[in-house]
Amino acid sequence: MSTDVTPSGARHRASAAPDASLPVQAVDGSVAQWTERYTHALMDTFGAPQRVLVRGEGPYVWDADGRRYLDLLGGIAVNSLGHAHPTLTAAISAQLGTLGHVSNFFASPTQIAFAERLLSLAQAPEGSRVFLTNSGTEANEAAFKLARRNGGPDRPRVLALEGAFHGRSMGALALTHKAAYREPFEPLPGGVEFLPFGDAAALEAAFADGAGTQVAALVVEPIQGEAGVRPLPPGYLALARRLTAEHGALLILDEVQTGMGRTGSWLAYQQPEIGGGIVPDAVTLAKGLGGGFPVGALVAYGERTATLLGRGQHGTTFGGNPVAAAAGLATIAVIERDGLLDHVRTLGATLRARISGLGHPLVTDVRGAGLLIAIELARPVAPQVAAAALEAGFVVNPCTPTTIRLAPPFVLTEEQAGTFVDFLAAVPADLGADA
Known part of the structure; x- marks a missing residue:
């Protein structure tokens, strides 16, 4: 009697040829x-x-x-x-052939390495952390919760912009401006106010006369995608950073569409002409993050922001699974290599x-x-x-x-x-x- 000492991953890969007995949709x-x-x-x-x-x-x-x-x-x-893409498909196949899903009762080296790479690309300061999701909507849902944790009952206001699109789950939808998306599902989570797009005077007014102390967060896209690829005017994000910092509010950037190289830098705000050298409190990512495999992320900058969501205050079954993390790492590697x-x-x-x-x-x-x-x-x-x-x-x-x-x-x-x-x-x- 022989003992099979072949690693389980190799055993799976060796038997990866199509099985004619399995039902495959033509x-x-x-x-x-x-x-x-x-x-x-x-x-x-x-x-x-x-x-x-x-x-x-x-x-x-x-x-x-x-x-x-x-x-x-x-x-x-x-x-x-x-x-x-051969590198991406190979990475996904290899990871799935070794370890596909374990739930977040456990971690995997792939998940940890992926989060570390995101922190590095984001140039996030010491104490920053990542929450991994499956989509941009979920990343923005987590960001909405982050805003609520920063605000509490004393800071009920969350600011967003006219023309914004942040997703279709209830929290992300509350941040989304288009009436046709919102109205069938009202009442939505409250406290969200929409400011005119790119209007610096309106932004300053939202924080004026003591009103800024009630603002939990400002959530903006550096370039609005669904609204017609509309970049914020120069200086707007720098003003947003100054006002939020002065009043203890979070500046959350939705880079679901603009992030991970889409604009020619890892994050759009990292370009001086777009971000003006700012450092946000949080960034949401998805779309190109996994090169086509579903994966998203909320990157929280600095220890204070990164610890706003504590144990049991948010979760996900599939977020950060080894296959998604492998897809993200492979996508980053190809962008760098090529x-x-x-x-x-x-x-x-x-x-x-x-x-x-x-x-x-x-x-x-x-x-x-x-x-x-x-x-x-x-x-x-x-x-x-x-x-x-x-x-x-x-x-x-x-x-x-x-x-x-x-x-x-x-x-x-x-x-x-x-x-x-x-x-x-x-x-x-x-x-x-x-x-």
Whole structure:
């Protein structure tokens, strides 16, 4: 009788070939057939899918009809390494083949190393800590709790900005401005006040005449993504930092969309022209953090902020699981190894310049940072432009009626990006003029 001394991880990897006895869903069928099945199987929270996608590689995806698309949305700023990146998929597979989930009664070396890397990239001071989540909404939910713990009954006010989008769970939704998202679920958690976007005078007024002592936190996005890629004006975050510090309020930055290299630095606020050299009290992350694998984080800066949430005051079953942590570490490693932060800055500037240089009558503005870009249109025809782009083989997002948003993978090349510029040049200047 022999004894198997093979490590369990190696044993799992050795048997990782597909098992013909297991039920595997085939991808046979057209887009139309899959869409019909979708309508009977999934809730109608997103409407009918634009396409049913079956595979991806690099910055491209293919639908069930075999058509290829250049993915210039990246799963809404998620797929920073593109699709099926070999380093990322290998890291996830190796970790899942060794240890997949253990609950937060236990820790894993991968989880700890991931949190340490985030603290390093955030340049967080001594005593800072990380709470790991599964999504941006959950990270912002944790941030809302952090604000409440800083405030208590004596500081009931939490400030956010008009146009803000922070998520759809009840706490994150309370911080989200759009009425169509909020109204079906009211009453929401109270105490949230919305200030005009980028209005320094309104921000100062919110803290004036003793009112600042009742502010628990100010929650802002350095660049509002869902509202149309709107950067805060220069100096706004520096003013926000001064006012919150003076009054004992937290400054919480939502970098779910702008973080982890999307703007060409690890965090958008680290760019002097955006953050002005500030250090926030907390930052929320997700989307590109795991390169497509669900993972989010709340980074609390300094011991005081990091200890506001004590034992039993928040939790998560899946947050910080070894597979998510491995995905995050691999994504960070590839961005560093391949010099993708420099590439994001360079390609983003080139793409914005090329679109602006078209002189297209329909394009009134091109803005953003790195590879988070908005194309502002002269008329509310963004949905029509996005539909035409999809037919031509490009995935983009009409995030407002007049705005096309681009958030492509960091592995996009200038040549690939140029094919979209060529498409845009051919869009009729009078599109929607008779509407």
